[in-house]
Amino acid sequence: MLKLSYLVAFVPIILVCAxxxxxxxxxxxxxxxxxxxxxxxxxxxxxxVTAWLVGxxxxxxxxxxxxxxxxxxxxxxxxxxxxxxxxxCHVYLEGYPGAKEEFYLLMLCAAAGGLVLVASRHxxxxxxxxxxxxxPLYGMLAYTFRDRRSLESGIKYLVLSAAATAFLLFGxxxxxxxxxxxxxxxxxxGLTASTGVWGxxxxxxxxxxxxxxxxxxxxxxxxxxxxxxxxxxxxTFLATASKVAVFVVVLRLMxxxxxxxxxxxxxxLTTLALLTMLVGxxxxxxxxxxxxxxGYSSIAHFGYLxxxxxxxxxxxxxxxxxxxxxxMITTLGAFGVVTLLSSPYTGEDASALHHYxxxxxxxxxxxxxxxxxxxSLAGIPFTAGFIGKFYIIALGVxxxxxxxxxxxxxxxxxxxxxxxxxxVTLYLVEPGMRRRDATNDWGLRAGGLVxxxxxxxxxxxxxxxxxxxxxxEAMVIAVL
Amino acid sequence: MMLVWLILIPFVGGxxxxxxxxxxxxxxxxxxxxxxxxxxxxxxxxWLHGDYELPALTGESQAIRWAMEWRVAWIPRFGIDIHLALxxxxxxxxxxxxxxxxLAVLCSWKEIVHRVGFFHLNLLFILAGVVGxxxxxxxxxxxxxxxMMLVPMYFLIALWGHSGSxxxxxxxxxxKFFLYTQSSGLLMLxxxxxxxxxxHTVTGTYSFSYEVLLDSSLSEELAMWxxxxxxxxxxxxxxxxxxxxxxxxxxxxxPTAGSVDLAGILLKTAAYGMLRFALPLFPEASQTxxxxxxxxxxxxxxYGAILAxxxxxxxxxxxxxxxxxxxxxxxGIYSGSALALQGVVVxxxxxxxxxxxxxxxxxxxxxxxxxxxxxxxxxxxxxLGSLPGFSLVFVVASxxxxxxxxxxxxxxxxxxxxxxxxxxxxxGCGGLVLAAIYSLILMQRVxxxxxxxxxxxxxxxxxxxxxxxxxxxxxxxxxLYPQPLLDTTAASMAEVEQLFQxxxxxxxxxxxxxx
Numbered sequence: 005m006l007k008l009s010y011l012v013a014f015v016p017i018i019l020v021c022a023x024x025x026x027x028x029x030x031x032x033x034x035x036x037x038x039x040x041x042x043x044x045x046x047x048x049x050x051x052x053v054t055a056w057l058v059g060x061x062x063x064x065x066x067x068x069x070x071x072x073x074x075x076x077x078x079x080x081x082x083x084x085x086x087x088x089x090x091x092x093c094h095v096y097l098e099g100y101p102g103a104k105e106e107f108y109l110l111m112l113c114a115a116a117g118g119l120v121l122v123a124s125r126h127x128x129x130x131x132x133x134x135x136x137x138x139x140p141l142y143g144m145l146a147y148t149f150r151d152r153r154s155l156e157s158g159i160k161y162l163v164l165s166a167a168a169t170a171f172l173l174f175g176x177x178x179x180x181x182x183x184x185x186x187x188x189x190x191x192x193x194g195l196t197a198s199t200g201v202w203g204x205x206x207x208x209x210x211x212x213x214x215x216x217x218x219x220x221x222x223x224x225x226x227x228x229x230x231x232x233x234x235x236x237x238x239x240t241f242l243a244t245a246s247k248v249a250v251f252v253v254v255l256r257l258m259x260x261x262x263x264x265x266x267x268x269x270x271x272x273l274t275t276l277a278l279l280t281m282l283v284g285x286x287x288x289x290x291x292x293x294x295x296x297x298x299g300y301s302s303i304a305h306f307g308y309l310x311x312x313x314x315x316x317x318x319x320x321x322x323x324x325x326x327x328x329x330x331x332m333i334t335t336l337g338a339f340g341v342v343t344l345l346s347s348p349y350t351g352e353d354a355s356a357l358h359h360y361x362x363x364x365x366x367x368x369x370x371x372x373x374x375x376x377x378x379x380s381l382a383g384i385p386f387t388a389g390f391i392g393k394f395y396i397i398a399l400g401v402x403x404x405x406x407x408x409x410x411x412x413x414x415x416x417x418x419x420x421x422x423x424x425x426x427x428v429t430l431y432l433v434e435p436g437m438r439r440r441d442a443t444n445d446w447g448l449r450a451g452g453l454v455x456x457x458x459x460x461x462x463x464x465x466x467x468x469x470x471x472x473x474x475x476x477e478a479m480v481i482a483v484l
Numbered sequence: 485m486m487l488v489w490l491i492l493i494p495f496v497g498g499x500x501x502x503x504x505x506x507x508x509x510x511x512x513x514x515x516x517x518x519x520x521x522x523x524x525x526x527x528x529x530x531w532l533h534g535d536y537e538l539p540a541l542t543g544e545s546q547a548i549r550w551a552m553e554w555r556v557a558w559i560p561r562f563g564i565d566i567h568l569a570l571x572x573x574x575x576x577x578x579x580x581x582x583x584x585x586x587l588a589v590l591c592s593w594k595e596i597v598h599r600v601g602f603f604h605l606n607l608l609f610i611l612a613g614v615v616g617x618x619x620x621x622x623x624x625x626x627x628x629x630x631x632m633m634l635v636p637m638y639f640l641i642a643l644w645g646h647s648g649s650x651x652x653x654x655x656x657x658x659x660k661f662f663l664y665t666q667s668s669g670l671l672m673l674x675x676x677x678x679x680x681x682x683x684h685t686v687t688g689t690y691s692f693s694y695e696v697l698l699d700s701s702l703s704e705e706l707a708m709w710x711x712x713x714x715x716x717x718x719x720x721x722x723x724x725x726x727x728x729x730x731x732x733x734x735x736x737x738x739p740t741a742g743s744v745d746l747a748g749i750l751l752k753t754a755a756y757g758m759l760r761f762a763l764p765l766f767p768e769a770s771q772t773x774x775x776x777x778x779x780x781x782x783x784x785x786x787y788g789a790i791l792a793x794x795x796x797x798x799x800x801x802x803x804x805x806x807x808x809x810x811x812x813x814x815x816g817i818y819s820g821s822a823l824a825l826q827g828v829v830v831x832x833x834x835x836x837x838x839x840x841x842x843x844x845x846x847x848x849x850x851x852x853x854x855x856x857x858x859x860x861x862x863x864x865x866x867x868l869g870s871l872p873g874f875s876l877v878f879v880v881a882s883x884x885x886x887x888x889x890x891x892x893x894x895x896x897x898x899x900x901x902x903x904x905x906x907x908x909x910x911x912g913c914g915g916l917v918l919a920a921i922y923s924l925i926l927m928q929r930v931x932x933x934x935x936x937x938x939x940x941x942x943x944x945x946x947x948x949x950x951x952x953x954x955x956x957x958x959x960x961x962x963x964l965y966p967q968p969l970l971d972t973t974a975a976s977m978a979e980v981e982q983l984f985q986x987x988x989x990x991x992x993x994x995x996x997x998x999x
Contacts, residue, residue, distance in 0.1 A: 397670075
């Protein structure tokens with residue numbers, strides 16, 4: 005059953021898992037923070053390289069997993085995000101009094117879960133990947149558990165995520181009841197013949213479960229609290245790797261399954277997209293905490309991304325992939341700056357806006373990085389975010405979905421308002437404020453280099469997006 | 485390649501002056517000054533050596549010819565090029581940008597004392613963006629630059645502005661400016677995309693190129709909507725009256741250099757956009773829309789003038805006069821006659837000089853009196869050396885006295901519009917009377933009447949003197965001999981006129997086929 009080519013395709017996942025095991029054994033033998041970090045980074049880099057090499061080969065389909073261009077794309081994003089998080093962790097955890105090394109272990113497990121999730125073509129792997137991605141996150145979010153907020157955010161995520169999982173499982177059960185199949189291709193063919201009430205209900209419930217993870221609007225309540233409370237690197241991972249992985253699997257489902265093109269489900273999705281972008285942006289207006297604000301802004305961004313799912317034809321896949329890339333590098337950069345400012349760990353993260361007052365005059369380059377990231381989130385030209393927004397609007401205009409286009413425009417305008425508020429704070433001078441600051445050598449540390457690299461990448465993508473566009477355009481998605 | 489340098493030089497200069505901050509306050513100022521002078525000299529060289537007096541176009545109205553062109557593929561997926569082109573209109577406006585940029589650097593020499601390097605970074609980035617707007621001929625690139633100049637302008641107002649009274653903080657003004665322009669800009673993006681995709685459905689290729697899209701055929705209704713998308717974006721920037729809310733605040737709260745840039749150049753990007761894109765891309769829709777646009781222009785003329793009369797803040801007063809003047813520009817643009825269009829160009833240049841002069845003067849008043857409130861001025865004529873004399877010149881220019889460039893512009897606009905829309909012109913002339921009133925109010929309240937203090941205030945130093953003298957010379961030069969300006973822009977304006985007037989009437993191609 006297990007062919008050699010399968011094994012080749014599994015190599016990235018195996019490498020990540022092996023790294024996790026190595027880290028675990030290392031911890032059992034002797035705790036050494038630096039060594040653990042290095043092992044993690046090396047393992048992830050190896051996985052990244054092999055993922056790229058494997059991706060060059062033809063599409064490999066195993067009974068449970070599929071390795072096509074979309075898988076490769078998502079794997080690269082997840083591994084990159086995890087790598088960036090690992091470098092942030094190293095700086096951040098320096099000051100943490102408790103055990104430091106387990107954080108890497110949890111993160112590696114979550115990354116492995118993400119890799120499985122994006123490759124899944126069977127409900128079993130989908131569920132397995134999703135849980136493997138989520139479970140370590142509970143631990144990561146509550147890692148600095150002596151801090152009440154961190155503990156709170158971990159537990160909140162645990163409870164709500166469990167509820168979402170229940171929905172997801174129920175949905176799967178209903179789909180199974182309707183079709184008698186669990187593999188996606190079987191499900192799809194079963195549903196094409198006749199959707200049926202149970203099929204629709206099942207699809208809807210699965211959507212609820214996945215919507216929780218993506219914080220689509222009626223299911224978004226956990227996002228700001230969890231973002232605010234969780235330690236910097238964990239929140240970064242949650243906002244980037246985890247969301248990207250879940251979105252990719254939703255994208256795969258939507259593109260393949262005709263049930264999602266069902267009229268009323270389609271209308272529901274359109275409404276959700278509109279609601280998500282507007283509510284996310286409107287709620288962000290009132291925030292005075294940067295991490296909460298980024299939380300709401302990520303809700304809004306997934307609202308924009310839903311447009312790609314609603315349209316589902318033409319440029320949709322290209323748009324979704326491009327937007328994911330821009331969203332991920334931008335969010336990584338923004339969270340990276342927050343994490344660096346809160347590093348090394350000395351209690352609650354420096355995320356209140358007043359910590360950022362006059363940052364430019366203390367740390368010009370760090371503030372410049374944050375400026376670039378915020379401008380990119382706002383979709384201003386010369387940044388990657390503009391290309392993403394351009395694509396989303398283009399998609400809406402091409403499909404003539406004027407309501408969605410209107411929503412995007414309204415959302416972006418509201419969004420600008422709060423991004424600008426943060427931006428101008430960075431440049432104001434207010435003497436006598438309590439200051440939290442990055443360490444003096446932040447620019448020489450791995451985390452600092454990564455953040456600067458991300459900002460440059462954001463600018464580069466804004467000015468010369470062709471390579472990424474070509475990559476997204478040429479994407480071949482396996483027929484499930 | 486010269487065109488690329490025109491954009492790159494201010495851009496690089498901005499980065500340099502930011503970094504030069506560490507060598508003291510002087511270094512960024514000098515770098516910025518040299519940069520802008522360089523841009524100015526380059527455009528003047530282009531003006532001298534280029535040939536902009538293209539022969540009048542014959543029936544083939546599509547044969548657009550540029551004096552210079554530079555093109556390289558950028559995002560081939562959507563047929564987006566970095567496509568820069570120069571013709572008479574853009575040349576004049578770029579020269580204006582270079583000149584006012586130099587003035588903006590000069591007039592902040594003493595006003596800006598904090599974070600000098602970062603200030604000049606923002607200032608030069610704005611100017612780079614503006615030059616980009618005037619050169620870009622690919623719609624995507626145009627939008628790119630259009631949006632790019634907003635962010636540094638926002639910082640300029642928010643960080644170096646003056647907070648007015650009554651809760652009119654500079655940050656509020658900056659945010660207002662940004663939201664107005666950005667949201668209208670997004671409408672333009674949607675219009676651009678809709679244009680591109682409708683072209684795509686017809687021809688099967690993506691293209692953002694101006695020349696290609698000029699030929700695309702649109703249904704009447706779609707053209708109207710798209711034209712409105714463009715119009716709203718430009719109308720906010722110009723500004724046209726119901727969309728002008730940001731302008732008084734932004735002008736009043738911005739530092740002098742910001743006001744000079746805003747009034748002198750940024751408002752002109754809107755008029756340029758209409759002349760270059762809104763009219764030629766949608767000639768028929770524009771023609772249908774012209775009466776509405778001209779009415780809006782009339783409303784602007786009167787609204788701006790009447791509100792200007794009631795202002796206490798000298799910079800707000802000047803801001804409202806800008807609204808009034810831009811009303812004439814709007815009328816001229818939508819009249820579509822070559823004479824009025826050329827008048828529009830002269831008026832834009834003239835208004836840039838006179839408004840810049842007035843803003844610089846109010847900046848200098850502020851440096852001496854530390855107030856912009858006209859209730860605290862009065863009786864300054866004898867106390868300020870030569871400053872009041874300069875004020876009189878610019879005020880007189882602003883009200884359109886013969887001999888100044890403003891007169892030439894306004895006269896040509898009204899004269900050219902008369903055959904098309906006599907009623908508009910007759911009513912519009914009333915605006916000239918109001919212009920005289922607010923101008924005299926300004927002079928009267930600031931320089932005459934009972935003095936509010938004693939002693940003589942500092943006279944102009946050589947830097948201020950040179951700036952103002954240069955402006956006065958230009959106002960008079962183009963007032964007495966506007967021909968070089970007219971010659972340079974004649975070809976481009978004739979082209980706009982031809983596109984506008986030869987737009988096939990709605991009946992179909994039958995009637996216009998014979999040309």
